[in-house]
Amino acid sequence: MTATVSPAHSRTGSRAASGHLTGTGAMVRLALRRDRIKLPIWVLAITVLVPRFYYAATTAVVPTPEALAEATELIQVSFMRVLAGPFFDAEAVTTQKYFLAAYWVEFLLAAALMNILLVTRHTRAEEQTGRAELIRAAVVGRHAQLTAALIVALLGDAALAVFTAVAAISIGFPTGGALLFGASLAAAGLVFAAVAAVTAQLTEYARGAGGLAGAVLFGAWILRGAGAMQSQEGGPLFWLSPIGWSQQARVLAGDRWWPLGLSALLAGLLVAGAYALASRRDLAAAFVAPRPGRATAPSWLRSPFTLALRLQQGAIGWWGAAFVTVGLVLGGMTGGMSTTALPIFAGADFGRAWLSLMVFTGSLYTGVFAVLSVLRLRAEEVRGRLGPVLAGPTGRSTWLGSSLLVSALALVVLLAVYGLALGAGAAASSGDPALAGEVVRACLLRIPEVLVLLAVPAALLGLAPRAISAAWVVLVYSAFVQILGPYWGVQGWLVNTSVLSHLPWHPLGAFAPVATVVLVALAAALTALGLYGMRRRDLTTG
Structure with a gap:
């Protein structure tokens, strides 16, 4: 007599996978409730800065065609491209293109920081304070909190993309370029939400998780700057940075969407890695254990x-x-x-x-x-x-x-x-x-x-x-x-x-x-x- 057990294993595995996400909807609602002030402030602050920075640039830096020409020449200097730039299609410069060359990277960094803080706050910080243990005592799956944090990050990035696109249209961007500008910010944000999801598995403290994710963001900025120094439109090192991928969308200079696919791919791989790490550790534990202190304190x-x-x-x-x-x-x-x-x-x-x-x-x-x-x-x-x-x-x-x-x-x-x-x-x-x-x-x-x-x-x-x-x-x-x-x-x-x-x-x-x-x-x-x-x-x- 023989028996086939594969279907039973399949159903069991399916139920287990589903059980890991039990309560995700409730966790999303809880996260949105807790972030009802912080997240809108982040999105609106970044959005408002689009017309404000454009206004400041056009009134204080490039109010005349002569000033625009000089500023364009200045921003193409290799040292300046470390902070700003790169500068695409500088032969046909406009105030909108100058705005992108001078300030785009600041908006990308702000979107990344928003996501790092959001994911860290709803994952590792919850474990550190003990609230995650209380929540897990209810009918909540192992991955529900992480999934909820990523969903809220996705919703926040989608809102950021829409609002900043509208703001870009208000300063003279064509609709296609404005949508691509907003999508570039969302893409950078999603990558660093995924980075924070990984670092949240590595350390026992929210500050450490946020610090590691911030170090990755700083490294991406350094690579972007080094690549910008290599070439006016970004050298090989530029393509090693997720920040660089968003800028390689070349808003108002060709408008290409495919570099954002690299961001989506990396975000997906990092999220998969975060789930794999979360499955292999205990609640409130971490893969990088803190060093024990001395048994006694020195007199000083x-x-x-x-x-x-x-x-x-x-x-x-x-x-x-x-x-x-x-x-x-x-x-x-x-x-x-x-x-x-x-x-x-x-x-x-x-x-x-x-x-x-x-x-x-x-x-x-x-x-x-x-x-x-x-x-x-x-x-x-x-x-x-x-x-x-x-x-x-x-x-x-x-x-x-x-x-x-x-x-x-x-x-x-x-x-x-x-x-x-x-x-x-x-x-x-x-x-x-x-x-x-x-x-x-x-x-x-x-x-x-x-x-x-x-x-x-x-x-x-x-x-x-x-x-x-x-x-x-x-x-x-x-x-x-x-x-x-x-x-x-x-x-x-x-x-x-x-x-x-x-x-x-x-x-x-x-x-x-x-x-x-x-x-x-x-x-x-x-x-x-x-x-x-x-x-x-x-x-x-x-």
């Missing part, structure tokens, strides 16, 4: 200050290394600059004007580190790690004050490191050693404003911890009002509400004693409010 680590320094040393090191790399690259472009008649620089020495802008950008990035360093303190509290620290002889004010002091010193070090790297690159490329000292001095003059950007989340941590994310609003608002406010017709009094608008920055800045004293006093007052609020409020335990 037993003060609140040294503990705060130990907890932040990794982040400070990574940020410092990134600042050195970026500073050398950006400073190295100075030698290719010359005097320009572009309206935005009013005929000034473009080399120093460029360095002034990069110094301002460095202070802005340092402000990002400042906000993140305080958000980390909030995470320590929410995850229950602050309670045991305060159960000993360490008081709340001592803990918060020590952590903020470490962050403040780190801001000074990062600005100095960035200034040294930027100045060294500028001096080497231009043959002017004096530039190094000027750049370092200009960077250190920005210290008061980054201290305010540190003090804002510190005050919120003490007084309104649930609203601490509003610190990002202050940072983003300050940046956009200062950079684009004059070109949007924003009135002077409103520009002055920006934290970043009070210290001179062009060319290379100057010491402003009154503004410096006011900003330092404001930072001290906000810090004092944070310390006061921290002493009086209850701790958040989850």
Whole structure:
């Protein structure tokens, strides 16, 4: 007597595969409910920047045909193509083509970052906080959360493609080119959603998963820049970057859709890899296990200050290394600059004007580190790690004050490191050693404003911890009002509400004693409010 068991195995395998996705619909609805504010803000912010950047370019950089011709010539310089470009069909340049050459890569990076944060938030962060375990206790399959995160990312990218296409049409893009522009952003976003899905399987912490995905994004940007230096329309290295594939769609210069197929193929392979990895690990586990710490702490680590320094040393090191790399690259472009008649620089020495802008950008990035360093303190509290620290002889004010002091010193070090790297690159490329000292001095003059950007989340941590994310609003608002406010017709009094608008920055800045004293006093007052609020409020335990 014989029996055939293959059909039974097939049905069992089918049921198992289906069971892994049980509850996916409910998880999608939950993710959309939780992201009902964050995701629309991301999509609308990127969309609004399309006409805003175009308006700023056409009013401040290329308001005349002569300025457009000069800007086109400038952006074709190999050093400039590292940041912008490539420039397709430069023989028949229009303001729309210049907009793409100058700003396209920024939109691609924003779309990628949106997806990295979204997928990490709904996968590894859920496991790290323990919420995934509670959800899995219900009728929810192994892959339901990952699938839901990817579906929400797909929906967000589809919305981004539609909205940015409409925005592109509003600035003069033909319909076909506008749709391709929107699709290029969605394609880049999907690739990095898939990258985040993989990195979420590798580390135990959401910060590590996001950091790995961010490193991949940075590597893609570097490859794109290297390929752009090889050729005006992108050399061989350009084709190794998913960012480059989106740009090789050649919007308004041939409009070809097939490079986006490479993005879709890579995203599919990465998603398949993410599912394979997820099937081979336990919930909350990871393939890269964290290193166990020492059984006992050394004596020097037993003060609140040294503990705060130990907890932040990794982040400070990574940020410092990134600042050195970026500073050398950006400073190295100075030698290719010359005097320009572009309206935005009013005929000034473009080399120093460029360095002034990069110094301002460095202070802005340092402000990002400042906000993140305080958000980390909030995470320590929410995850229950602050309670045991305060159960000993360490008081709340001592803990918060020590952590903020470490962050403040780190801001000074990062600005100095960035200034040294930027100045060294500028001096080497231009043959002017004096530039190094000027750049370092200009960077250190920005210290008061980054201290305010540190003090804002510190005050919120003490007084309104649930609203601490509003610190990002202050940072983003300050940046956009200062950079684009004059070109949007924003009135002077409103520009002055920006934290970043009070210290001179062009060319290379100057010491402003009154503004410096006011900003330092404001930072001290906000810090004092944070310390006061921290002493009086209850701790958040989850």
